[in-house]
């Protein structure tokens with residue numbers, strides 16, 4: 001199978017690509033390398049790996065990259081509301097315009113797997129299912145919602161609304177809630193936490209890669225649909241996460257009254273649709289916190305890896 005991963009040099013893609021190569025798939029990575037190329041160097045040892053440096057905003061480059069591919073996994077984006085807020089024009093061009101270029105380039109025979117997000121829901125009182133109306137509150141959620149809808153309307157697409165990722169990946173991000181808390185707990189010795197009761201769900205970045213492999217194995221049942229991807233037992237409040245972190249890393253936690261999340265991510269999500277097909281996550285927040293602690297202590301880096 002020939003698999004193109006657009007935006008695969010990032011946090012999710014660099015965890016996914018080794019899993020695709022381990023299955024013997026031919027993997028073409030298309031990326032502008034916003035965060036550099038170091039994390040993809042180990043992939044070149046595999047003869048099934050090829051790299052194309054390109055920009056998803058360029059329709060001709062995207063058209064050339066999809067040629068001969070059976071599956072396109074589309075991950076390229078300006079990710080997270082702080083990065084989108086910093087450069088709204090770029091966020092719209094990449095997240096919406098880039099996705100339109102992908103949709104225009106593929107044929108109906110090529111399957112598209114899309115890395116969408118739970119930020120599409122906005123602030124929701126009831127448990128979110130895939131049928132819950134989307135009311136994204138930030139530019140990030142709004143651009144991802146438009147992109148998701150465009151792909152579903154125009155291509156053979158499986159859209160994954162992922163929980164918030166955590167864990168170690170070759171292109172590490174420390175702007176994700178759990179990763180950020182672990183980094184701060186280690187470097188500052190304390191955490192200042194607002195909206196302590198806000199509920200979110202979490203998924204290890206390795207399990208996000210596993211979910212894409214699962215889609216390749218179940219494409220006939222899944223094509224044309226949206227799936228929440230995560231695990232119900234990992235619906236945690238910020239305070240729950242702080243308790244896990246303080247068990248692993250002795251640090252002081254101050255719960256503050258000021259500060260807010262632009263996406264107002266305070267929701268509980270149902271994962272029944274994908275669980276019923278047989279997909280379950282494997283790695284817990286406890287395991288992710290332990291892995292992050294060991295990695296961050298070992299490499300003793302000076303600057304946080306962030307998307308902003």
Ligand SMILES: NC(=O)c1ccc[n+]([C@@H]2O[C@H](COP(=O)([O-])OP(=O)(O)OC[C@H]3O[C@@H](n4cnc5c(N)ncnc54)[C@H](O)[C@@H]3O)[C@@H](O)[C@H]2O)c1
Nearest residue numbers: 007009010011012032033034055056075076077115162165
């Ligand atoms: N990490 C999460 O918690 C999470 C959760 C839900 C959904 N997602 C989605 O998964 C996808 C990947 O997220 P990530 O965490 O790996 O982000 P990331 O920022 O680490 O990676 C994004 C990748 O896209 C590439 N890219 C950006 N602009 C590009 C352009 N114009 N042309 C080509 N490549 C470009 C970057 O170089 C980078 O390699 C995104 O679409 C994101 O919305 C991530």
